Amino acid sequence: MADPLMAATAAPLLRIEGMSKTFPGLKALDDVSLEVHPGEVVAVLGHNGSGKSTLVKILAGVHQADPGTVVEVRDAAGELVAGAVAREGLHFIHQDLGLADILTTVENLGLHTSARGRAFAPVRGAAERRRARQLIARFGADLDVTLPVGRLSPAQRTIVAIARALDGWTRPDNVLLLDEPTAALHGDEVHVLFEAIRRVAASGAGVVFISHRLDEVLELADRVVVLRDGRVVAEQATSELDHDTMVTLIAGREIAETAITKRDEAGEPVLTMAGVSGAEISGFSLTLHAGEIVGVGGILGSGREQLAPMLFGALPRSGGRVEVDGRELIPDDTLAAIESGMAYVPADRRRSGVVMEMSVRENLTLPLLRPLRRSFGRLDRRAERAQTRTWIRTVGLRPPNPEQPLKLFSGGNQQKVVLAKWLRVRPRVLLLDEPTQGVDVGAKAAIYDLVLAARRDGAAVLLCSSDTKELVSLCDRVLVLKDGRVVNEVPRESLTEEQLVRDELGLQTAARGISTNEPE
Incomplete structure (x- = not known):
């Protein structure tokens, strides 16, 4: 935490006054003011579409603010800096990470050093690879720095982006802006990142931390600024807040906890898996019934992040049998999976879940166009628009504009579209991979x-x-994976967060006998 006296008396490293941003039909930011002082971590909170990411993108130069906006960057002595010096004083980790998928980790880190003026410096391959490994190792990661980052997991990609942002600070009096940096990280990686952020702040830098994980905000931030519908609605010291108070400030109302009741009886078997193997998964078996929600937990590398795409055919399956309603599913065939009644909401919606350049209407109807076809294959646009409006109301999309490109929506609203497009086909099997991430x-x-x-x-x-x-x-029950295998099955009546964490980390003293064929 920051020294309150230093934060109160020092000139702000970053000062924003009257920032507004208008998109066609949308006021994304409306007269936002914010200061970040040396040694301070400021959390910016708000619901999806509140303007958080827009604020970061304006500071990064992606968007241009409306006239009348004031942005000042100062050094530790309180002197104004401008131009290239000011830009070099702001370091970003964006929600979409800003990595080039076709380039390796070494090359992505090299882009950053080129931007700082080393574009014409000789590149020594072995030295650059060694340097990249050292940067990544600071976050406890061990990955192949010569692979294209598009082939890395979401968590590994996040670590590459973090390493790039923290690399090569020329002065301690910089500002680090992080937009949902922990969305794809598990506990140990979050801990490493927070330690790095605390070191950065302790050196005299300012930090802007955007997150939906309120427990992390309480742990890390000194001060909280809450945006709602593009305006600042609250600004308080974190010491004066708790989780429930922050939820109320963000939503403008209290949000009740989701209450789940146990099913009275099992439905018929729908999805059957026997000995499924591939990548890190080995011998996974499960029978999933109609009207049942079965969870799969596990830390990064447990195989948990590979199971859903493997069942859907998006990752290779090397062994085992998968059946939907008694019919065997062809491995590695997404079309066959869809035709069997399977739907898949991926963890990385931007890369795998939607077409960002297409409109809400186009994304919503893309998985199932047949009912909208008329004679000679003509698409019934009137029926398509009617169905789109229905689903927009059902999921509460904001803004409710069916023709707006999906890239202009907030992350939460994009995720609603991903879920709606699959629910529209009334799937027999719904595979969800990190459905509320970010x-x-x-x-x-x-x-x-x-x-x-x-x-x-x-x-x-x-x-x-x-x-x-x-x-x-x-x-209704949760299977915990460790090293690609199921180590425990926890029934509804025994489900606790503590139990799942202990299982995921392998803290049990003895293996349990488990059966994954029938629900409790």
Whole structure:
């Protein structure tokens, strides 16, 4: 935490006054003012679409603020800096990470050093690879720095972006701005990142931390600024706040906890897996029933993040048998999976879940166009627009504009579209991979309601998540993976976050006998 006296008396490293930003039909920011002082961590909170990411993108030069906006960057002596010096004093980790997927980790880090004026310095391959490994190792990661980053996991990609942002600070009096940096990280990686952030702040830098994980905000931040509908609605010291108070400030109302009741009886078997293997997964077996939500937990590298895409055919399956309603599913064939009644909401919605350049309407109807076809293959636009409007109302999309490109929506609203496009086809099996990653408390509650509605409609739901609270809240039972194998199955009546964490970290003293064929 920052020294309160230093933060109160020092000139701000970053001062924003009257920042506004207008997009066609949308006021994303409205007269926002904010200061960040040396040694201070300021958390910026708000629901999806509140303007948080827009603020960061304006400071990064991605968007231009409306006339009348004042942005000042100062050094430790309180002197104004401008131009290239000011830009070099701001370091960013964006929500979409800003990595070039076709380039390696070494090359992505090299882009950063080139931007700082080393573009014409000779590149020594072995030295650059060694330097990249050292930067990544600071975050406890061990990855192949010569692979294209598009082939890395979401968590590994996040670590590359963090390493790049923290590399090569020329002065301690810089400002680090992090937009949802922990969305794809598990506990140990979050701890390493927080230690790095604390070191940066302790050196005299300022930090702006944007996150939906309120427990992390309470742990890390000195001060909280809350945005709602593009305006600052609250600014308080973190010591004066608790989790429930922050939820109320963000949402403008109290949000009730999702209450899940245990099913009275099991439905018919829908999804059957026997000895499924591939990548880090070995011998996974499970029978999933209609109207049942089964969770899969595990730390990064446990195989949990590979199971859903493997079942859907997006990752190779080397062994085992998968059946939907008694019919065997062809391995590695996403079209066959869709035709069997399977739907998949991926962890990385921007890269795998939607087409960002297409409109809401186009994304919503893309998985199932056949009912909208008329004679000679003509698409019934009137029917398509009517269905789109229905689903926009169902998921509470904001703004409710069916023709707006998806890239202009907040992360939470993008995720609503991903879920809606699959719920529209009334799937027999719904595979969810980190479904609420990077969304606010209000959007999370709305997504939970949609998942429960699918369950009531008879869908068999497989929920793969690193969020133990989410697993406890939603699931009828949870399977915990470690080193690619199921190490425990926890029934609804025994589900606690503590139990799941202990299982995920392998803190049990003896293995349990488990059966994954029937729900409790």
